[in-house]
Amino acid sequence: MDYHAYSLMLKAMAEPNRLKIIDLLSCGTLCACDILEHFEFSQPTLSHHMKVLQNAGIVSAKKEGKWQHYTLEPTFITGFQEMTTALLKADDQCLCHEAKSCDCSSTTL
Amino acid sequence: MDYHAYSLMLKAMAEPNRLKIIDLLSCGTLCACDILEHFEFSQPTLSHHMKVLQNAGIVSAKKEGKWQHYTLEPTFITGFQEMTTALLKADDQCLCHEAKSCDCSSTTL
């Protein structure tokens, strides 16, 4: 389980405004000005958020003339859901395969 | 789309140590001392992380004598994956159903 990449995605997603940006992009490509319309914050703040999303591998950018077009990375869409599934299902790493040192497991639950 | 609850979960999950705690709990219930064994940080720090996970609805706690037993919330496991799916698939909210004001959409992609 690669905690680092997954944690980077989660951290980028955890900001409510960025979550909304992802939701907006889930329908397709948008330029910065279209995204900005949906928020109260300033243009540099959007620029900051888009950079965070790119660094996390969530969004890719493609410049067309003056405009910056943003798209959700297909590898993110599939990868994130796969890692989520891997996280939440019991696997080899879990403690039940290891020796217990704490007494609490000897008590009757 | 309830950004708030989902964002609370994401924020709680975004910390690498908490991510590891969730992975450990994915196999079943564990007490605090068993979890603490897997980390370098102090006991109060674990206590802090467990409270964050509980406030996000990710983990529930049940006290048995001296010991605090932590379990992944079943509602979190299903709910988180549902909200993730809802976020990443195109839905009614997306911009393509609204009027564009930005000129970028008139250019040939």
Add this chain to the structure above:
DNA sequence: TCAACATATAGATATGTATCTATGTACAAC
């Protein structure tokens, strides 16, 4: 070339948070 527009960068500030030490609380065993 110049002006207008779209976006990025720099630097400052305020707020959030992960961590620690010290201490408190609750329970168990003697």
Add this chain to the structure above:
DNA sequence: GTTGTACATAGATACATATCTATATGTTGA
């Protein structure tokens, strides 16, 4: 009751980050 154990709380500190204003960069059109 006293002592030891498991965990929580309080308060402090260091670091991250979301936001702003001001400015720079790059592109288009006149």
